[in-house]
Amino acid sequence: xxxxxxxxxxxxxxxxxxxxxxxxxxxxxxxxxxxxxxxxxxxxxxxxxxxxxxxxxxxxxxxxxxxxxxxxxxxxxxxxxxxxxxxxxxxxxxxxxxxxxxxxxxxxxxxxxxxxxxxxxxxxxxxxxxxxxxxxxxxxxxxxxxxxxxxxxxxxxxxxxxxxxxxxxxxxxxxxxxxxxxxxxxxxxxxxxxxxxxxxxxxxxxxxxxxxxxxxxxxxxxxxxxxxxxxxxxxxxxxxxxxxxxxxxxxxxxxxxxxxxxxxxxxxxxxxxxxxxxxxxxxxxxxxxxxxxxxxxxxxxxxxxxxxxxxxxxxxxxxxxxxxxxxxxxxxxxxxxxxxxxxxxxxxxxxxxxxxxxxxxxxxxxxxxxxxxxxxxxxxxxxxxxxxxxxxxxxxxxxxxxxxxx
Ligand SMILES: Nc1ncnc2c1ncn2[C@@H]1O[C@H](COP(=O)(O)OP(=O)(O)OP(=O)(O)O)[C@@H](O)[C@H]1O
Numbered sequence: 001x002x003x004x005x006x007x008x009x010x011x012x013x014x015x016x017x018x019x020x021x022x023x024x025x026x027x028x029x030x031x032x033x034x035x036x037x038x039x040x041x042x043x044x045x046x047x048x049x050x051x052x053x054x055x056x057x058x059x060x061x062x063x064x065x066x067x068x069x070x071x072x073x074x075x076x077x078x079x080x081x082x083x084x085x086x087x088x089x090x091x092x093x094x095x096x097x098x099x100x101x102x103x104x105x106x107x108x109x110x111x112x113x114x115x116x117x118x119x120x121x122x123x124x125x126x127x128x129x130x131x132x133x134x135x136x137x138x139x140x141x142x143x144x145x146x147x148x149x150x151x152x153x154x155x156x157x158x159x160x161x162x163x164x165x166x167x168x169x170x171x172x173x174x175x176x177x178x179x180x181x182x183x184x185x186x187x188x189x190x191x192x193x194x195x196x197x198x199x200x201x202x203x204x205x206x207x208x209x210x211x212x213x214x215x216x217x218x219x220x221x222x223x224x225x226x227x228x229x230x231x232x233x234x235x236x237x238x239x240x241x242x243x244x245x246x247x248x249x250x251x252x253x254x255x256x257x258x259x260x261x262x263x264x265x266x267x268x269x270x271x272x273x274x275x276x277x278x279x280x281x282x283x284x285x286x287x288x289x290x291x292x293x294x295x296x297x298x299x300x301x302x303x304x305x306x307x308x309x310x311x312x313x314x315x316x317x318x319x320x321x322x323x324x325x326x327x328x329x330x331x332x333x334x335x336x337x338x339x340x341x342x343x344x345x346x347x348x349x350x351x352x353x354x355x356x357x358x359x360x361x362x363x364x365x366x367x368x369x370x371x372x373x374x375x376x377x378x379x380x381x382x383x384x385x386x387x388x389x390x391x392x393x394x395x396x397x398x399x400x401x402x403x404x405x406x
Pocket of ligand 1: 030031032033051052053054055056057058059060209
């Protein structure tokens with residue numbers, strides 16, 4: 001059976017400003033797989049690429065990097081044509097201005113860190129940063145004489161990142177860069193990736209099948225899915241729904257899991273959840289709990305969840321947005337304000353929408369203009385006679401508020 005994957009966005013040509021866009025209009029066909037993608041991606045911040053295993057994430061990065069000779073169509077990067085198969089133009093990988101870091105760092109194993117970097121810097125110069133500045137930025141100074149085979153996975157990935165940015169790419173592609181690392185190294189490397197993006201104003205495309213990871217660092221999300229029922233719909237909105245702000249896209253994916261679509265739909269790809277980026281009011285309320293703020297209400301979570309931003313002092317964390325998520329299954333509903341409960345988070349909200357899926361119900365609830373998702377059984381919905389427009393209380397433990405570290 002051929003897996004036919006078609007992605008499209010329908011923005012009128014006249015409304016495009018190409019200067020700051022990666023424009024993709026491509027077709028890649030293997031014996032059992034076809035990827036068709038029309039999508040413009042802004043060249044700002046970090047864009048996550050998410051999807052099922054086999055949905056074409058790595059193939060897409062390879063096509064952009066010029067490593068996929070079967071790519072048909074057109075790719076332009078800020079007005080520079082990388083590929084135009086009609087005009088028989090296929091820029092070589094090294095001419096594209098695109099850096100690529102894979103899951104495995106692919107360094108020269110017989111050389112030290114410094115020799116790996118020297119080798120790269122002989123072939124390409126970075127006019128913004130010196131080699132020393134890149135070494136400092138990536139925290140490699142103490143490791144320069146170490147053979148790369150003696151480095152941990154996280155350290156090897158830092159060398160791979162340093163090597164990639166030495167070439168001063170216009171776009172950096174990261175293909176599952178954290179997948180071989182432990183949790184602490186993952187958190188450190190995510191910090192480094194964000195720092196690199198900001199210091200160099202370098203747009204990054206970041207492939208991962210970990211939504212937690214993407215939620216932590218991405219501004220936008222492109223979702224690839226071989227869900228032909230969704231992707232072949234004619235409406236422009238349906239198509240553009242697959243690219244957008246990270247939090248919005250996670251909410252879109254959450255809602256889609258409760259839509260009765262035809263049998264071609266593949267299994268669920270995320271756990272239904274509320275994705276948040278809320279300002280920190282306090283890093284510790286005196287009881288080991290941090291406080292983040294909705295407009296009028298507050299959410300408590302374990303202070304230990306703030307470790308992600310470990311280099312920043314507690315005072316500087318206050319006012320910064322914290323990215324976190326709460327699984328829909330971790331929130332319960334109460335009709336009256338719960339006064340005698342050990343559960344620390346109790347938010348008042350209004351039911352916006354109710355979606356049913358056999359025995360499960362997904363409630364979309366507005367709390368201070370923030371959308372929350374709550375999944376309960378159809379039995380509970382009946383018992384409480386929940387209706388659209390009804391005022392309710394959401395309850396969840398501090399530990400239900402998760403960041404990437406949780
Ligand atoms: N050179 C190739 N020849 C034939 N089929 C290929 C080739 N490269 C990839 N494919 C097929 O293309 C499909 C997409 O593969 P790809 O590696 O891009 O998916 P992915 O989304 O990155 O998956 P994963 O998350 O598992 O890494 C798969 O079905 C794969 O078998």
